[in-house]
Amino acid sequence: xxxxxxxxxxxxxxxxxxxxxxxxxxxxxxxxxxxxxxxxxxxxxxxxxxxxxxxxxxxxxxxxxxxxxxxxxxxxxxxxxxxxxxxxxxxxxxxxxxxxxxxxxxxxxxxxxxxxxxxxxxxxxxxxxxxxxxxxxxxxxxxxxxxxxxxxxxxxxxxxxxxxxxxxxxxxxxxxxxxxxxxxxxxxxxxxxxxxxxxxxxxxxxxxxxxxxxxxxxxxxxxxxx
Amino acid sequence: xxxxxxxxxxxxxxxxxxxxxxxxxxxxxxxxxxxxxxxxxxxxxxxxxxxxxxxxxxxxxxxxxxxxxxxxxxxxxxxxxxxxxxxxxxxxxxxxxxxxxxxxxxxxxxxxxxxxxxxxxxxxxxxxxxxxxxxxxxxxxxxxxxxxxxxxxxxxxxxxxxxxxxxxxxxxxxxxxxxxxxxxxxxxxxxxxxxxxxxxxxxxxxxxxxxxxxxxxxxxxxxxxxxxxxxxxxxxxxxxxx
Numbered sequence: 001x002x003x004x005x006x007x008x009x010x011x012x013x014x015x016x017x018x019x020x021x022x023x024x025x026x027x028x029x030x031x032x033x034x035x036x037x038x039x040x041x042x043x044x045x046x047x048x049x050x051x052x053x054x055x056x057x058x059x060x061x062x063x064x065x066x067x068x069x070x071x072x073x074x075x076x077x078x079x080x081x082x083x084x085x086x087x088x089x090x091x092x093x094x095x096x097x098x099x100x101x102x103x104x105x106x107x108x109x110x111x112x113x114x115x116x117x118x119x120x121x122x123x124x125x126x127x128x129x130x131x132x133x134x135x136x137x138x139x140x141x142x143x144x145x146x147x148x149x150x151x152x153x154x155x156x157x158x159x160x161x162x163x164x165x166x167x168x169x170x171x172x173x174x175x176x177x178x179x180x181x182x183x184x185x186x187x188x189x190x191x192x193x194x195x196x197x198x199x200x201x202x203x204x205x206x207x208x209x210x211x212x213x214x215x216x217x218x219x220x221x222x223x224x225x226x
Numbered sequence: 227x228x229x230x231x232x233x234x235x236x237x238x239x240x241x242x243x244x245x246x247x248x249x250x251x252x253x254x255x256x257x258x259x260x261x262x263x264x265x266x267x268x269x270x271x272x273x274x275x276x277x278x279x280x281x282x283x284x285x286x287x288x289x290x291x292x293x294x295x296x297x298x299x300x301x302x303x304x305x306x307x308x309x310x311x312x313x314x315x316x317x318x319x320x321x322x323x324x325x326x327x328x329x330x331x332x333x334x335x336x337x338x339x340x341x342x343x344x345x346x347x348x349x350x351x352x353x354x355x356x357x358x359x360x361x362x363x364x365x366x367x368x369x370x371x372x373x374x375x376x377x378x379x380x381x382x383x384x385x386x387x388x389x390x391x392x393x394x395x396x397x398x399x400x401x402x403x404x405x406x407x408x409x410x411x412x413x414x415x416x417x418x419x420x421x422x423x424x425x426x427x428x429x430x431x432x433x434x435x436x437x438x439x440x441x442x443x444x445x446x447x448x449x450x451x452x453x454x455x456x457x458x459x460x461x462x463x464x465x466x467x468x
Contacts, residue, residue: 002348070253080426081413121255156295164303192448202296
């Protein structure tokens with residue numbers, strides 16, 4: 001249902017040690033920032049892309065589709081950084097009364113620099129999330145002595161995400177078949193109904209889970225099985 | 227030349243706006259290392275206090291763990307839903323306002339942080355290094371503003387629907403303002419400094435996020451009313467659960 005999650009469990013690197021993968025992607029984020037070198041950033045991007053596409057065998061098309069998703073946020077934010085008010089050495093600019101708005105060489109350089117660095121971090125994180133199942137990441141966090149309560153909550157939330165996605169999909173489908181998303185006003189109303197129904201499902205699931213846990217002699221602690 | 231330049235800006239804004247509205251989290255690797263650490267350190271005390279509060283409830287025999295797990299899943303799915311927005315595109319509710327009103331701000335800090343982590347890991351929204359910054363804006367400031375406004379106005383006995391609307395949409399706006407502050411602190415304008423870059427980021431986000439905040443407010447009111455209906459009929463018992 002969630003594309004990234006599916007790839008994380010089916011790629012060719014899934015049995016690799018999660019510690020190695022986490023270290024590699026952390027290195028991919030940290031080292032380019034410490035070295036601060038264009039070529040190293042580019043090297044990281046290519047290296048991570050080769051790992052994901054060549055070795056883990058993630059389909060090329062869906063990889064690039066996923067990369068484009070945050071790219072629009074990146075473009076808009078970098079636009080905001082590149083456009084400078086009342087600067088010197090303008091390449092392009094226009095004037096509104098006596099305020100100059102435009103692009104300077106310095107800000108352009110800054111934006112381009114940021115773009116490459118962000119891309120290197122992005123590919124590193126994509127390497128981690130596309131090749132490592134969430135449960136492996138949670139186990140690694142447990143070894144890092146993250147509080148037990150937080151770990152338990154993470155496992156529970158991870159499980160319930162999929163329960164609710166399935167239910168939301170079913171409700172959405174039923175609503176669509178009854179023309180629940182025909183125009184904007186009805187769509188808003190349908191969305192509110194969907195959320196309300198999901199919310200009541202939270203309580204129903206809670207009751208059911210309590211009963212099933214009591215049958216299993218639950219004493220307030222979940223065993224993760226490792 | 228000027229006209230062409232303006233047209234390009236308009237085009238990029240038009241193309242990029244719908245997508246930005248989907249993921250208001252600061253993306254992976256966007257913040258310099260220094261600021262990523264600063265915001266993580268600022269978030270940590272809230273997270274620890276929230277965890278302690280949850281843990282205290284557990285020791286006293288009320289088991290909220292399962293409930294919190296389910297609510298976390300609920301908030302995650304909420305943020306993945308599409309709601310029709312005024313600008314013509316689809317946007318995603320944050321669910322922060324609703325959660326804060328129903329479960330309290332401290333609980334939302336714990337849940338929100340975990341949900342943000344899962345959004346980074348499962349949807350590639352936000353990021354792992356920027357988790358601290360995103361958690362500070364969405365899981366600390368947003369819920370506290372929503373909850374504060376809700377408490378403040380419900381005392382006065384004002385219209386309940388309007389109170390919920392204000393709490394949800396202002397909580398949303400507070401999140402975006404904090405995000406703008408975070409971005410402008412990290413990337414001050416080359417000539418004008420922090421103030422100028424803050425105005426720049428804020429004006430960009432105002433275009434995309436103001437309609438979104440209003441829509442989120444409306445949806446939250448609708449959901450809240452429907453839940454109230456259920457509560458009157460005795461289908462769910464809210465006070466007992468959290």
